[in-house]
Amino acid sequence: MSTSTRIANLHAREILDSRGNPTLAVTLVLESGLEAGAAVPSGASTGTNEAVELRDGDLARYGGKGVLAAIRGVEGPIASVLRGHDVCDQVALDHAMIALDGTPNKGRLGANAILGVSMAAARAASVVEGVPLYQQLGGEEACLLPMPSMNVLNGGKHADSGLDFQEFMIVPLGAPTFAEALRYGAETYAAIRSILHKGGFKTAVGDEGGFAPALENNEAACELIVEAIEAAGYRPGEDIAIALDPAASSFGEGGIYNLARAGQGRLDRTAMLALYGRWINSYPIVSIEDGFAEDDWQGFTELTAAQGQRIQVMGDDITVTNPNFIQNAIDLKAMNAVLIKLNQIGTVTETVEAVALCRKVGWRTMVSHRSGETNDDFIADFAVACRAGQMKCGAPCRGERLAKYNRVLDIERALGKRAIFTNPFANA
Incomplete structure (x- = not known):
């Protein structure tokens, strides 16, 4: 040495x-x-x-x-x-x-x-x-660019809006390249702003850059996103889909979920499952993260059994990037994807181990930012290094979010013809 x-x-x-x-x-x-x-x-x-x-x-x-x-x-x-x-x-x-x-x-x-x-x-x-950070961590095989999930409407703990659910995201799964995916997302985000402005809603943004309008209920957010996708010239479900992060721990306890913030009352586990089923049938939803509270393993397991062949059922608060909790989820068949956050586990090495465990059983992974972010773009390189295939960094807005997306643009440019960008939901 x-x-x-x-x-x-x-x-x-x-x-x-x-x-x-x-x-x-x-x-x-x-x-x-x-x-x-x-x-x-x-x-x-x-x-x-x-x-x-x-x-x-x-x-x-x-x-x-x-x-x-x-x-x-x-x-x-x-x-x-x-x-x-x-x-x-x-x-x-x-x-x-x-x-x-x-x-x-x-x-x-x-x-x-x-x-x-x-x-x-x-x-x-x-x-x-x-060598670049993504190559140092991931080797020569680090060529897969992540599909972005962009948080365009904020609720829950991330914004003072009328929404119980924390994140409503758009996924530009029909884009041929990461650069085009970012363009699809930015144009749809601009369409949402225009629709909100015309409707007399405030266009202030939440912690992660998504808009925080006082909509009538959670479902209205999905309707707004579909309208914006079409207004931007894209096809819902084919060019751009929807991903949800209800962050249900913030409104669920003991198998009961309080959606009173948006006027939908208290729902038990069965009613929540039915709600998600209706939404999946009605809107181009490809992913639900933390659809149940972090201690509601039964809710996750039942959602995966009911909808896991149709959508991505993702754990975050319930798995906390910890191989022990991820293994428990694997044993229970509680999900088919895991959100990856470096600061949930605390070292690069343990985060790599968490991703490797998911890959071993064929589960998807999505590398994620936090609501309190900096301009550090480490997770962009990390997402490429571990071949996660998905990443969420917030809206195409606010410097600390754009730093990550722009870094992936740089990586795409550096990789050139070696860059791989695919729709992770194509075989769902």
């Missing part, structure tokens, strides 16, 4: 995410003097079993959300353990941090501190090896 690949030091600082809350940026320094950095996102709608962010709890600073303790962890114990480590051995340095933390949920040092170092190390390794 040469001095050019050995870690010399780590630095961290407090920055602001897209919601104006503090988060962590980490800089890794090699003995050669080379530096690489990463910024860590933060979620608003989080699963109970996610790895734990370390927050200061000092109400005199940022309402208790400061990350000075996480910074001390990076620059103190983590730096002490990793000095001299080979930055190109991602697995070894990630496991060294996991062992140092010593808790099942990274609660001592914080998943935000550990992930910032893990991501910065991957970036440094790509510079040392002289």
Whole structure:
């Protein structure tokens, strides 16, 4: 191991995410003097079993959300353990941090501190090896570009709208290239804005860039999207489809789902299954993520049994990018796809393991941003590296969202004829 690949030091600082809350940026320094950095996102709608962010709890600073303790962890114990480590051995340095933390949920040092170092190390390794990050992580086979799911209407915890469901997304599955997919999405997003404006609705956007209108009910959002797809000159279901993330943990408990925000009352598990069935029959829906609460394994299993041959049934809060929970989902046949978020598990290595487990059983994966984002575009490279085939980064709006989409455009250009872009729902 040469001095050019050995870690010399780590630095961290407090920055602001897209919601104006503090988060962590980490800089890794090699003995050669080379530096690489990463910024860590933060979620608003989080699963109970996610790895734990370390927050200061000092109400005199940022309402208790400061990350000075996480910074001390990076620059103190983590730096002490990793000095001299080979930055190109991602697995070894990630496991060294996991062992140092010593808790099942990274609660001592914080998943935000550990992930910032893990991501910065991957970036440094790509510079040392002289290859793009997606190739450093994924090798020569990293050529599959992700199909974007763009959040165009926000509700739930992501916006103060009349919608119980958190995300209504468009999927440009008929596009021949990623660049064209982005164009399909941007044009449809513009059509939604125009329709809302003409209808007298506000066109303010939520945390992830989607519009947050006070619609009559959740179903009205699907009707609006279909109208916008057609207004933009596309065919619903053929050029552009719909994906949903109800984030049902935010309105479900004990098998009962309260859709009172949009005036639909309290529904039991059976009624929710029926609602999804009606929507799938009525609208070009190809994916439902977190259609039931994170503890409602029966709901997921019944939805998969009923609709899994027609749509993608995806877990997020229920699986939290954790191989143990994903394995349980596999054993129960509770879904056929898993959302992948680096900060849910806390290291690059464990995230790769989660994707590999899904691939082993033929399940789809979608790499995802968080509602509290930065301009760091790491997940764009990561989605290509692990051949996820799908990615969601929010609306084609707001700089922290566009940074990811624009990075995939750069990767597509760099790959040239080697780039692969396919419809992951073609064989559904």
